[in-house]
Every structure is written in C-alpha cells, then in structure tokens.
C-alpha cells in the first residue's frame with residue numbers, strides 16, 4: 001500500500017472510531033508491534049540509501065500525523081464520555097428525601113429523662129444498680145430482716161439457687177432502694193443521687209404490672225432535714241408538671257426511714273380526669289422519710305455525723321398522670337398504635353431550658 005493510501009485509511013478509521021476501545025484497535029493496527037506503519041518503518045533498513053532518503057522523512061511524517069490524530073481523537077472521546085456521564089448521572093438534590101419509618105421514645109424513657117434533667121439542676125447525679133439483687137441489698141441492709149412483714153408484702157420474685165447451695169436466693173429487686181446502699185458504699189457521704197430503673201413484683205391489674213419503674217432519691221450530708229425533702233419534692237413536682245404543685249406529708253411507716261411520710265400532691269378531679277396543681281384533692285405519689293440510722297450504718301456511713309432524706313416514686317405512675325395515660329398494662333404491651341400515640345419524637349430531648357415535653 002502506498003503511504004498516501006495508508007494515510008487516508010487511518011484518517012478514516014480514526015474519524016470513525018466511536019469510543020476509546022475502538023480507537024485503541026486502530027492504534028494497534030497502525031502503530032502496534034505488527035502495525036502497518038511499524039512494519040513499513042522496519043522495511044527502511046532493507047532499502048538503498050537513496051530510497052531511504054526519500055522514504056524516511058515521508059514515513060516519519062505519516063507516523064507523526066497518525067499519532068497526533070490518535071491523541072486528538074482520544075481527548076475528544078474522553079470529553080464526550082465525561083459530558084455523557086454529567087448528563088446521565090445528574091441528580092436533583094432539591095427533591096424531597098424518601099420517607100423512613102421512625103420509631104418513638106417510650107413515655108417511661110421520656111419521663112425518666114425529664115426527672116433526671118430536673119434533679120440534675122438541683123445537683124443530683126444519676127446512680128444505677130443491678131435488677132437481680134442479693135437479699136442483703138434488697139432487704140436486710142434496708143432494715144427489713146427475714147421475719148419482717150414488709151418482705152411478705154412485696155410479692156417478691158426469687159431466683160433459683162443450685163442444689164445444695166444454701167445461701168438465701170437472689171431476688172428480682174422489688175424497689176430501687178437497694179441502690180441507696182450501693183451508692184453509700186461506693187462514694188460515702190455526702191451524697192445527692194437519684195436512681196431510676198425497673199423493679200419487679202408479682203402483681204397484675206390496671207395499675208400494677210410485674211415489672212414497673214421507680215426512681216429513688218437520696219440526699220445525705222451533715223445538716224439535712226425534712227424541710228429540705230419537702231422543698232426538693234415541691235420544686236421537682238412544679239417543674240415536672242409545669243405548674244406550682246403543693247405537697248401534703250402524711251405520717252407513715254417504712255423500715256428504712258424514721259420518721260417516714262407518704263407524700264400527696266395537690267390535684268382536682270373534674271369529669272373523671274385528674275388535674276395536678278389545682279383544686280382541693282390529693283393524690284398519693286411517693287414514700288419518703290429521713291434515712292434510718294441502721295440503713296446509714298449498713299451503707300458504711302456514720303449516723304452520728306450524717307443524716308439524710310430518701311424517697312421512692314413510681315415513674316410509670318407520674319408518666320400516666322402527666323400524659324393522661326389510663327392503663328399501666330399498655331406500657332409494656334409493645335402495641336405500635338399505642339407507641340405512636342403516646343411516644344415522643346426522638347429529637348424531643350427534655351431539658352429545663354428547651355422544655356420538658358410537647
């Protein structure tokens with residue numbers, strides 16, 4: 001083939017290549033090891049010097065022309081490929097996002113956070129303890145010895161011991177009070193803590209479930225009195241219900257406090273619904289008192305130097321009151337319709353400044 005024929009053959013082939021792969025085939029056909037132009041270059045060696053003087057420059061010129069045509073076409077194809085990607089892979093970032101099913105925060109979790117936020121503001125830290133407790137922490141250390149009627153009244157769930165193990169069985173804690181003892185042991189006095197968490201009793205009706213939630217409060221120092229307890233509780237209930245709430249203390253008895261009081265909050269009963277913080281009705285919400293000296297001693301704190309108040313309150317119960325939830329059992333049935341209705345958005349984080357609830 002003449003050089004002119006070769007030149008027009010490859011000009012046409014380069015122009016016709018539709019993508020980079022086709023162009024590469026053209027390059028190999030012309031300039032690869034066995035390419036037509038490469039073979040022509042090799043023939044130069046066999047020519048007479050006169051022939052070579054004519055053919056040499058002509059072949060080099062052809063080679064250069066085809067090489068630069070290939071390079072130009074290659075750049076053009078790459079640009080076209082990029083343009084095509086930019087056109088086809090375009091994304092409309094202004095479109096609304098696809099919806100995702102969102103869960104809700106359970107009222108117990110929400111109210112626990114609310115309680116913690118309010119008490120944190122008064123200097124109380126959150127302490128936790130195990131739900132499986134020894135009978136020492138759940139009973140004896142709290143001044144409830146083996147024969148004490150309070151043990152029988154608690155409807156306790158007992159764990160099983162291995163055969164031949166004669167230690168008293170562990171229990172599912174019947175209240176959060178054992179965390180008082182654990183916290184005294186762990187940090188000594190002074191103490192200001194609340195202890196929220198699940199507790200267990202064998203009981204089931206509209207206001208009782210075998211597992212429910214309490215929050216314990218404990219403040220120990222050198223000059224703590226019932227007056228501090230009353231102020232703390234009124235401050236708490238007023239913040240929690242978002243309105244000034246009065247409390248009424250009734251003398252009572254608990255083994256772990258002396259004196260002991262049951263605490264009622266002010267409320268009104270109108271048309272079957274309870275309104276907290278108004279009216280002349282009273283609603284019992286917690287047990288409390290001054291920590292019994294034997295309990296302080298069991299926790300390793302000297303009752304001659306320190307004293308303190310304690311209280312225990314049902315979290316589920318105050319959640320029902322605040323959010324108008326009629327049946328406790330529904331809390332633990334995992335009914336999605338109930339959870340969507342009474343649950344909270346995950347971004348409704350309760351804080352004192354941001355607001356405690358919807």
Ligand code: DAH
Nearest residue numbers: 175257287288289310311312
């Ligand atoms: N532990 C008691 C209960 O579960 C509640 C309670 C009463 C806790 C008085 C206290 C307290 O800390 O002082 O019924």
